[in-house]
Amino acid sequence: MQQVYSLFMHKLPVGVLGASGYAGRELCALISQHPGLSLAFATANSQAGTTAELPGGERIEFITKEAAPVGDVALVFSALPHGASREWVERARTAGARVVDLSNDLRIGNGSNGVPYGLTEARRDTIRGAELVANPGCYPTAILLALLPLVESGLIAPGATISVAAASGVTGAGLTPRLDLLFGEVTENFRAYGVGNTHRHLNEMRALLAEHGADCDLLFTPHLLPTARGILATITVPVTSVPDDLLGVWRRRYVGERFVEIVDSMPELRHVVHRNTVRISAVAAAHLRQPTLLVFSAIDNLVKGAAGQAVQNANLMLGLEETQGLPA
Numbered sequence: 653m654q655q656v657y658s659l660f661m662h663k664l665p666v667g668v669l670g671a672s673g674y675a676g677r678e679l680c681a682l683i684s685q686h687p688g689l690s691l692a693f694a695t696a697n698s699q700a701g702t703t704a705e706l707p708g709g710e711r712i713e714f715i716t717k718e719a720a721p722v723g724d725v726a727l728v729f730s731a732l733p734h735g736a737s738r739e740w741v742e743r744a745r746t747a748g749a750r751v752v753d754l755s756n757d758l759r760i761g762n763g764s765n766g767v768p769y770g771l772t773e774a775r776r777d778t779i780r781g782a783e784l785v786a787n788p789g790c791y792p793t794a795i796l797l798a799l800l801p802l803v804e805s806g807l808i809a810p811g812a813t814i815s816v817a818a819a820s821g822v823t824g825a826g827l828t829p830r831l832d833l834l835f836g837e838v839t840e841n842f843r844a845y846g847v848g849n850t851h852r853h854l855n856e857m858r859a860l861l862a863e864h865g866a867d868c869d870l871l872f873t874p875h876l877l878p879t880a881r882g883i884l885a886t887i888t889v890p891v892t893s894v895p896d897d898l899l900g901v902w903r904r905r906y907v908g909e910r911f912v913e914i915v916d917s918m919p920e921l922r923h924v925v926h927r928n929t930v931r932i933s934a935v936a937a938a939h940l941r942q943p944t945l946l947v948f949s950a951i952d953n954l955v956k957g958a959a960g961q962a963v964q965n966a967n968l969m970l971g972l973e974e975t976q977g978l979p980a
């Protein structure tokens with residue numbers, strides 16, 4: 653068995669905590685293809701001691717997090733579950749490593765204590781050179797990147813309720829076995845979950861919108877898609893008026909952004925899966941008294957919604973080219 657260690661001195665060694673999970677596996681795959689990073693360790697819990705194949709055929713062995721040399725790497729990605737991550741983020745920081753935390757634990761609206769929020773296209777200046785970054789949730793990435801240009805342009809009707817119906821593939825739920833996520837329960841089926849505007853991602857979305865000066869409520873209903881990966885969000889936004897050049901609001905905001913695509917057609921999952929890209933479009937809704945926009949946003953929950961954005965942030969933290977090693 654061949655283990656992957658940082659054999660190449662010109663590459664910065666990084667480690668992944670929770671590497672056997674969905675987000676962690678995606679991280680390991682991206683790191684293995686990254687020109688400036690090398691995978692120094694990969695941890696698992698119940699799967700510790702097992703091995704996995706990386707793109708290109710190399711194999712890694714999952715070690716326990718207790719055995720991980722967190723002080724010997726330039727940066728640690730934590731893809732541990734909520735609650736379990738915070739302690740290990742602190743241990744890695746104490747040992748001197750920079751950290752990108754993919755969990756909820758340190759995100760804005762969840763006790764972040766000033767930790768930069770890693771929505772890269774919105775917070776690049778606070779991420780560049782940072783020692784610790786809280787990577788956003790998958791739904792918030794799709795929804796906030798679609799909403800921010802409207803917030804910043806002042807178009808949202810004061811006091812409006814923004815309604816979001818979004819659907820995610822089942823990898824969004826992680827790989828812990830659950831009866832309601834069995835193939836027979838998910839395939840050829842479609843349902844809402846987390847109903848009642850209570851989903852845990854609401855905290856970070858509300859907090860970020862408030863920081864950007866939005867005066868609105870957010871009503872968010874997630875749905876479970878019978879696919880492995882991908883998120884599509886349909887966002888209903890009451891506005892003060894509909895601009896003649898509607899998509900210009902997003903095109904101007906995201907000019908030069910490599911990982912944002914503003915399109916005339918409807919964003920589809922097949923256009924974004926396995927890519928670190930968000931696709932956004934919008935139309936005006938007909939036959940309503942209140943001017944209203946329908947905004948559509950699609951991402952791969954495991955790439956732009958997790959591991960890809962985490963690598964994008966790590967690149968900025970480590971002084972590398974932001975786009976390095978990422979599938980646009």
Ligand SMILES: NC(=O)c1ccc[n+]([C@@H]2O[C@H](COP(=O)([O-])OP(=O)(O)OC[C@H]3O[C@@H](n4cnc5c(N)ncnc54)[C@H](OP(=O)(O)O)[C@@H]3O)[C@@H](O)[C@H]2O)c1
Pocket residue numbers: 669670671672673674675676695696697698699700717730731732733734736737754755756788789790823824825826827828953954957958
């Ligand atoms: N899935 C997504 O689309 C997505 C998107 C954005 C952010 N995230 C965040 O990324 C993190 C990982 O999510 P995931 O979906 O990849 O979860 P997952 O598939 O359930 O993987 C969790 C990982 O953590 C390990 N683990 C579980 N409990 C542990 C413990 N007590 N101590 C140490 N390691 C433990 C697991 O090891 P074993 O496999 O050995 O049990 C596995 O490697 C979460 O915080 C999640 O919120 C996920």
